[in-house]
Amino acid sequence: MKRKNVIILVTVLIITTSLISCFGACTSNGLKEGDFKLEITDVQVRNNRVVVSVEFKNISWHNGWIYTGGEPSRPSTMIQFYSTDEIENPDHTYTEHKVTHWIKCKQVINASHEFQLPKGTYTITVYADFACNDKNNHFRFMKTTVVEV
Numbered sequence: 440m441k442r443k444n445v446i447i448l449v450t451v452l453i454i455t456t457s458l459i460s461c462f463g464a465c466t467s468n469g470l471k472e473g474d475f476k477l478e479i480t481d482v483q484v485r486n487n488r489v490v491v492s493v494e495f496k497n498i499s500w501h502n503g504w505i506y507t508g509g510e511p512s513r514p515s516t517m518i519q520f521y522s523t524d525e526i527e528n529p530d531h532t533y534t535e536h537k538v539t540h541w542i543k544c545k546q547v548i549n550a551s552h553e554f555q556l557p558k559g560t561y562t563i564t565v566y567a568d569f570a571c572n573d574k575n576n577h578f579r580f581m582k583t584t585v586v587e588v
Contacts, residue, residue, distance in 0.1 A: 474499035507569035
C-alpha cells in the first residue's frame with residue numbers, strides 16, 4: 440500500500456510541476472508594444488531572385504490573442520513583405536485584420552519571402568501589423584533593407 444501511495448504522489452508532483460512550468464510563467468495581463476521585436480535575419484540576392492528571412496519575436500512573458508491578416512493556421516502569414524523600386528512603385532496592398540492568432544510568451548515566428556525582380560535598386564519592407572488586447576491597441580513593426588539586383 441505504501442509503494443502505491445508513493446507512486447501516486449510522485450505522479451501528482453510531476454504533473455503539477457509540468458503544469459506550473461507551462462502556464463505559470465506566462466501571463467495574460469495584456470500585450471505591450473515593447474513585448475515584440477521584428478528583425479530581418481537574412482537577405483540573399485542571386486541573379487534576379489531576392490530571398491528575405493525575418494523573425495518576429497514575443498520577447499516578454501505575456502501572451503494573448505492578436506487580430507491580423509494571413510491564414511488562421513499559420514502565424515507566419517501575419518508578416519507581410521513588399522518591395523519598392525527607385526521610383527517608389529510598391530508591389531503590395533495592406534491586409535485587413537480578419538484572422539486571430541494566439542501569441543505565446545517567448546514565441547518566435549519565422550517567415551521568408553522570395554521576390555523575382557528585374558535589375559535595379561529596391562527597398563524591401565517587412566512588417567507585422569496587428570491589433571490586440573480586445574482590439575484596443577494597434578501595433579505595426581517595420582524593418583527595411585536596400586538591395587541591388
